[in-house]
Amino acid sequence: MNEVIGLLKKHTSIRKFTEQPVSDEQLHAIVSSAQSASTSSNVQAYSIIRVTDQGMKQQLSVLSANYSYIVECPLFLVWCADMYRLREAYGKHEQDEPVYIGTTENLIVATVDASLAAQNAAVAAESMGLGIVYIGGIRNHIAEVSKLLKLPQYVYPVFGMCIGYPDQQSAPRPRLPIDAVLHENTYDPDRMMQPVEDYDRTMKEYMTLRTGGKRTSTWTEDMANKLKTPARLHMKSFLEKQGFGRD
Amino acid sequence: MNEVIGLLKKHTSIRKFTEQPVSDEQLHAIVSSAQSASTSSNVQAYSIIRVTDQGMKQQLSVLSANYSYIVECPLFLVWCADMYRLREAYGKHEQDEPVYIGTTENLIVATVDASLAAQNAAVAAESMGLGIVYIGGIRNHIAEVSKLLKLPQYVYPVFGMCIGYPDQQSAPRPRLPIDAVLHENTYDPDRMMQPVEDYDRTMKEYMTLRTGGKRTSTWTEDMANKLKTPARLHMKSFLEKQGFGRD
CATH class of the missing domain: 3.40.109.10 (NADH Oxidase)
Incomplete structure (x- = not known):
């Protein structure tokens, strides 16, 4: 390195x-x-x-x-x-x-x-x-x-x-294992999830330690919560107003 | 440096x-x-x-x-x-x-x-x-x-x-002068164009030299041509098909 x-x-x-x-x-x-x-x-x-x-x-x-x-x-x-x-x-x-x-x-x-x-x-x-x-x-x-x-x-x-x-x-905060982000030739959804589960354990330990037990959620829990929460739903109409987003 | x-x-x-x-x-x-x-x-x-x-x-x-x-x-x-x-x-x-x-x-x-x-x-x-x-x-x-x-x-x-x-x-290819990309506090469209004109001269010389006179266009000419030419007009409908682009 x-x-x-x-x-x-x-x-x-x-x-x-x-x-x-x-x-x-x-x-x-x-x-x-x-x-x-x-x-x-x-x-x-x-x-x-x-x-x-x-x-x-x-x-x-x-x-x-x-x-x-x-x-x-x-x-x-x-x-x-x-x-x-x-x-x-x-x-x-x-x-x-x-x-x-x-x-x-x-x-x-x-x-x-x-x-x-x-x-x-x-x-x-x-x-x-x-x-x-x-x-x-x-x-x-x-x-x-x-x-x-x-x-x-x-x-x-x-x-x-x-x-x-x-x-x-x-x-540095731990990142996803390389096998969860790097694919060979084609996108392989099945191969990806085991490393994601490993990462869940890594992040749970990391967050527990870092927040003194205040946050113990896993990465997939955090991400699931993200997809339940409305975030910046104004972006499409704003970008259109700025002139972006036609064909 | x-x-x-x-x-x-x-x-x-x-x-x-x-x-x-x-x-x-x-x-x-x-x-x-x-x-x-x-x-x-x-x-x-x-x-x-x-x-x-x-x-x-x-x-x-x-x-x-x-x-x-x-x-x-x-x-x-x-x-x-x-x-x-x-x-x-x-x-x-x-x-x-x-x-x-x-x-x-x-x-x-x-x-x-x-x-x-x-x-x-x-x-x-x-x-x-x-x-x-x-x-x-x-x-x-x-x-x-x-x-x-x-x-x-x-x-x-x-x-x-x-x-x-x-x-x-x-x-390395010359880039726009810093004053054409860096603004202070607010976007200043007027201050930007003089450096762009300077860059036109720089790029004309650079391209002439690099292509042995085959290309002598300025940057603004190249950019104007870009905005006249249809490019990847399928992007919006493709992204929508992939699930992207709602509010």
């Missing part, structure tokens, strides 16, 4: 940060690393909003789930899937409205582009001793968040990211 | 590979790195299909865009967004059909999870001297690809990835 793989494997989400700021040089290294990720046909269909205004961070925290770390982290980035820049590129050459924009394919491309870039940013940050946590919670009130950030048509916020020097330590 | 950031910044897509195989140990390091990426509430909503069957690689190549490197690369992975495993987890505890599965929010979560994992895999591979290229082309005939891989409901192939030892060298 080389050092890079060692770095990737020791990742844990950090939700408590020291007051030490992230320098402009570090920000540039992070964004530049993000930009080096693969992008579909060089479309680079994402934008990053760096939120420096403390009042805005406060509002984003309230709109997310009252995570204090959004306010406290020295660097908060919102990663947006962005087809608006392409719309503007089109407008430089054509007078009419583009026909093939906002397709479901566009939505996938822009979401993937934003995610690949963000993960490179996460790795770059961690390589400098910084810690990060992704904030899917910014989709809780995605319309209000988008209004606050003044996102135009064809742009949507995929997730936030808190970055800063860690003020906590934790060991 | 540290070594990790140096590695990220020198990324280029590799489409020509030597015959040297990727070892099982390397495969495990790649998948294990992928699994260490952040995942929304630990759902780990992705699966990886390693295609080892040469006949299947041939078929996937034909279905993608006849990329010979899908057949030639020593390791070909298909990254799938996967809510089926959660459906099975639910089935371990409940008799009925889950209510909140296949939502647009699920689609975003699973697409992001697959992408973050894949980008960690890409970084891990490159850290071992391997090269990679993402294959969005597997969405060209996504229904046929899904049938070939026997993907169940609630699973869709997001992209493929060729991995192997590089048999070509190329310099």
Whole structure:
């Protein structure tokens, strides 16, 4: 195992940060690393909003789930899937409205582009001793968040990211056994479930230990609960309003 | 700039590979790195299909865009967004059909999870001297690809990835200037376009040089053409058939 793989494997989400700021040089290294990720046909269909205004961070925290770390982290980035820049590129050459924009394919491309870039940013940050946590919670009130950030048509916020020097330590959380996620040639649903049951035991022990017995649920119990609970059912209509999701 | 950031910044897509195989140990390091990426509430909503069957690689190549490197690369992975495993987890505890599965929010979560994992895999591979290229082309005939891989409901192939030892060298392609992708506090459409024009000049020079004058188009011209061209308009109906895309 080389050092890079060692770095990737020791990742844990950090939700408590020291007051030490992230320098402009570090920000540039992070964004530049993000930009080096693969992008579909060089479309680079994402934008990053760096939120420096403390009042805005406060509002984003309230709109997310009252995570204090959004306010406290020295660097908060919102990663947006962005087809608006392409719309503007089109407008430089054509007078009419583009026909093939906002397709479901566009939505996938822009979401993937934003995610690949963000993960490179996460790795770059961690390589400098910084810690990060992704904030899917910014989709809780995605319309209000988008209004606050003044996102135009064809742009949507995929997730936030808190970055800063860690003020906590934790060991990586166990993941599913490799045989539960890696298939050969075809998807094999039967072969997958035994490792999932092994993982249930691993996670039950891990959670019991970590929460001092307060949480003892297994992974499949947690996942079953997830599928019983309504979550962000506004996403489809919001994305349609932003111009995404046609054929 | 540290070594990790140096590695990220020198990324280029590799489409020509030597015959040297990727070892099982390397495969495990790649998948294990992928699994260490952040995942929304630990759902780990992705699966990886390693295609080892040469006949299947041939078929996937034909279905993608006849990329010979899908057949030639020593390791070909298909990254799938996967809510089926959660459906099975639910089935371990409940008799009925889950209510909140296949939502647009699920689609975003699973697409992001697959992408973050894949980008960690890409970084891990490159850290071992391997090269990679993402294959969005597997969405060209996504229904046929899904049938070939026997993907169940609630699973869709997001992209493929060729991995192997590089048999070509190329310099990283210039990306948009940082001011075209990074905004402060709010999305600023006006501030963005000057750097885009600078990039047009950069890319025109780069493409002219790289193709010996065969391609001299600017980035905005390429993007305008993209929005004039129908691309994978089957995605919406395909995803709906796979169970994705309700509210």
